[in-house]
Amino acid sequence: MSYFRKRLVRLSAVCIVFVWAGLWMQNIATAEDEREQNIEQSVVLIRCVQQDFDYITPWKQTSMVQGVGSGFVITGNRILTNAHNVSNIRYVELKKQNFAKRYPAKVEFIGHDCDLAILSVFDQSFFEGTWPLEFGGIPKVNTTVSTYGFPLGGQHISVTEGVVSRIQMDTYSHTGADSHLVIQTDAAINPGNSGGPVMQNGKVVGVAFQGIRLAENIGYMIPTTVIQHFLDDVNDGRYDSYGSLGFSYYRGLHNPGYKDYLKVPQEQDGVIVLRTTMNSSAEDVLQAGDVITQIDEYNVDDDGMVKIHDLTLLMGEVIEQKQIGESVEVTFFRDGQMRREKITIALNRPIMEYARSYDKAPGYVVFAGLTFVPVTRNFLENWGRDWLSDIPFCLRYLFSYSSQLNTERQRKGYIVLSEILSDKVNSYCGGFKSQVVETINGDTVYSLDDVAQACRKSTDSFCTIKFMGVEKPLILDAKQALESHEPILRKYQIPAESRMEKQL
């Protein structure tokens, strides 16, 4: 009996084990399906109408284009997507898979430098059945990730699997100038995928955002470090963007002779400061020839890399972990002495802005048919795909060397004669088109603000405009210029003679 009972118990124990195992397996399957379903329900299709400005005659806007992208629900009934999906928009709506209803939405925050944006939806019923997706960390190289989104405008969600192939700092093509951490995968990322989540173990590990035109199966995502920086930044109700310290450096201390010449110990790695940006936070702290060896607790190697997030990344990544207004401690050698100084992180943008801008109505001034605009990346890109080699030389020189060529601290930018609205008064001004303004009636032009006033300040009967690198000034008859000003505005249907840059 006792033997029987024993067996029975054993058997039942085995059965229980089997039953448990069965139930457990079933549970797992259900949870995975549910999670998969939750992810799919939380990924949304974004449709919008985008319209940019004409940067040569900025009172005009270019033709409208329809854009399609992806986004996903995050905490606080918000949608996270790429900035490029919703920049320069005039209208945006969301659609959930398997639902016909469209939900008009609004951009709450947009970070062009990190290509991220947060949308809100007017109709809160949109969030029924959705699930805020959680964020994970940086995935390991050679692990599998899944990309969710609506590539090429399809109505149904597409899920593709890929492998994380590389993690590095790279340029974000939305602005064409900012560089942050990116994760490369071999999952196909096509137009429309942008803004969709890249998942691993049920958590978001990135936002799909760009590919390479000439390469097959290379897609990039924005890692959660950058996403978190963006989310932290907007906590105060405003996006301030990434900051920097404001210096350029050279990675060449591999040379023992150079190390010796700069009086840096041979065993010490570091990078050499070449220049500090005018009016930057580093300007009073660093100088050319300083050798930076450490940023906060991170040692900088001769390639300018630090060990961070279990990866070897450019030292800028240390600064990327912080917000504007925070500071870092920089250790550097000068004249053989080691120094340690705090530098506050600030915007520190160069005098000639390299980054493409969005959601701003560009400024302009029209005087007697002469149209003045600031030199911006957007303006220069009017020269087409090969704009950097096709733009007039004076603009190319300034674009590449503005920080070396500018010696004036009060300068805010450069102003160019972008267009001439033909009239008798300006018949002979054609040769000055696309030249950069130096002075107007003797006053140096440091920004667009200076232009309108300087144009009307004619000391004698002439209005003279001097351009950089051009000996011969542009001459207008001052009286004629004032008389023809209003008729020209009317003839060319210009709503206002000027507009300063305005955030939309």
Add this chain to the structure above:
Amino acid sequence: MNIRVVLKYLCLLCVGSCCLSAASADEKIAEKLKDSLVYVKISVYPYDQYRPWKKADVQEKSTYGCAVGPYQVLTTTYNISDATFVSIRIDAQNEYIPATVEVIDYESNLCLLRLEPNELAGPLVPIKFSENYKKGAEVQSYWFSYKGHIYSGRGFIDRAEVLKSSRSYAQFLNYVVSNASQRTSSAEVYFLGKKAIGIACWSSDEQEAGLISAEVINHFLADAAGSPKAAYEGFPVLGFSAIWLIDPTRRRYLKMPESMQKGVFVSDVYNLGTGSEELQQADIILEIDGISIDAHGRFKHPKFGLISFEHLITRRKVGETIKFEVWRDGKKQQLKVKARSFKASEMLVPYYEYDSQPQYMVIGGFILQKLTRGYLAARGEDWAGTADPHVFHYYRELAYKPTDERKDIVVLSYVLPAEINLGYQRLGSIVVSRFNGKDITSIKDLVEARQLETDSKYHVIEFENDNPVVVIPRKGLDLIDAQIAQRYGIQNLIHIEP
């Protein structure tokens, strides 16, 4: 057969015989030219601008020419630059006859070749260039092809125009032929009737051809004959740039009376050439040698009509005085301007450096080179758009403005990787400012600078703009340089002319 039909036949016969006689006139000229026209074959072996210690590929080129003396042949400079061997073929001999370059003038784009009398069966028959010009007249072109035939083409004189040669910065009088039946741009000789009036130097897709005019050719030949080869001074060239002054507001701004409608505006004055010492920026040139210059910079030539004022300068001889009347500071001024020429090598960034080796120094694998237009252009078709803008601005804005403080621009071209230049291997296209503490004002300074600061452990090279300082250990450098030379196949680590 009525009288009308007879007349028609007679007319047709007349036209036919006219054509025949025209054709036979052409044939007669062609026959006469057989001892004057030559085919020129050239072996060209230029230096490699980016590896200035070696030459690029040998190329076989050809052009045409014509005798201007019993043993002298005139051609253009196309294909003659960087020639290592020139030979000609003539109708009377089967074999190629060696020729040497006697005078080559890249400004006027003319070249005089000399033949050894004992290589020729007999002297050539020289062609005389006649300064005939008739707008709208039909002209014939002739050349001696490599097949041994005299070929011909025709066209009409459309205009006389002062044009910039693609070979140099100078501008010369061209006759422009329209409706040219053949592409002619290689010194084919053009005739107006029985007189040679010029040689072809360019052609376009619009069936136009440019001729170097008889005036320019005769000026060149007179200069070349009058002096030994080494002393050839060439043509006076402009030492300033001038632009139209058609804007009435600007004329008033320059305090010019309304009745004065002439004058061209001096927009920039160089440090070389005619007018560089006498003229000022913003001068208005009213007259040259008593001839009025209009607001487009043209004057009325008795033969050619309205042509650009540059001709009034290039037609003169170097050293002569040219009278300028200018409008300066609200009044007329008379200037005595010396007709000056200059050599491309005198420029801050030489426009060309044909027939010579680029100047450079290789030290520790760093290639320091003199900046020239040829160096920049070797980048390829879009060289102006892709060159570093700072380097390029020296060519674009300051090429004609050398000073005592700055005679050349020296660039670090690139670095030949070796252990000694670790960390610097991606540097290139940057302008050298100092070498061992010495300001680098010309390529020649490198030689002296290298001998400085001998107590220092390092050679130190500094650059313009934000660039690292290059530090090259002196110890064992000669041996390392020798190894670099051997590894990269460099015959000479330095070529700097004394």
